[in-house]
C-alpha cells in the first residue's frame with residue numbers, strides 16, 4: 001500500500017521520532033511510504049476563493065510548497081497525519097496542508113487514515129476531534145490514533161507500539 005505521512009512538526013524531535021517508528025514498521029511490512037515534512041514547508045492557508053473549483057480545474061491559485069504535497073494526495077492509499085500539539089490542536093502548518101486538499105476535494109485514492117500526536121500533557125482532545133471530523137468528511141477509515149504524552153515521547157515502549165501498529169495496518 002502507498003502511504004503518505006504528513007509530519008506537521010516544524011523541527012526534528014518528538015513527532016519525528018513517532019514518524020520514523022511508523023516508517024520503519026510500515027516499510028518492514030512491505031508498504032511504500034513517503035514522509036512529507038509539511039511542518040517545515042511554506043504552505044499558506046486556503047483562501048476559499050474557489051479558483052480551484054472554477055477556472056483552476058483542481059489547481060490552487062497559490063503557488064507554494066503545496067505543489068510537493070499534492071502528488072501524494074493524488075496517489076496515496078493511506079494518509080497518516082502527525083503533529084505535536086500546539087495550543088491543544090495540530091500545528092498551523094499541518095492544518096494548512098490538510099485543508100488545502102480542498103483543491104481536489106479529498107485524497108484521490110486514499111481509503112484509510114491514522115493520527116500520531118506528541119504532547120506534553122493530555123491536551124489532545126481538540127486535535128483528535130479535528131482529525132475525526134476531517135476524515136469522516138473525506139470518507140477515510142480511521143486505522144488508529146497513537147498519542148505520546150510527556151515521558152512517553154521517545155520511549156522505546158511507545159516507539160515499539162508505533163512500529164507494531166504500522167506493521168499491522
Ligand SMILES: Cc1cc2nc3c(=O)[nH]c(=O)nc-3n(C[C@H](O)[C@H](O)[C@H](O)COP(=O)(O)O)c2cc1C
Nearest residue numbers: 009013014015084085086087088118119120121123
Ligand atoms: C507553541 C507550542 C504550543 C504548545 N502547546 C501545547 C499544548 O497545548 N498542550 C501540550 O500538552 N503541549 C503543548 N506544547 C508542547 C508540545 O506539544 C510537545 O513538546 C511536543 O512533544 C513537541 O513535539 P515536537 O518535538 O515534534 O515539536 C506546545 C509546544 C509549543 C512549541
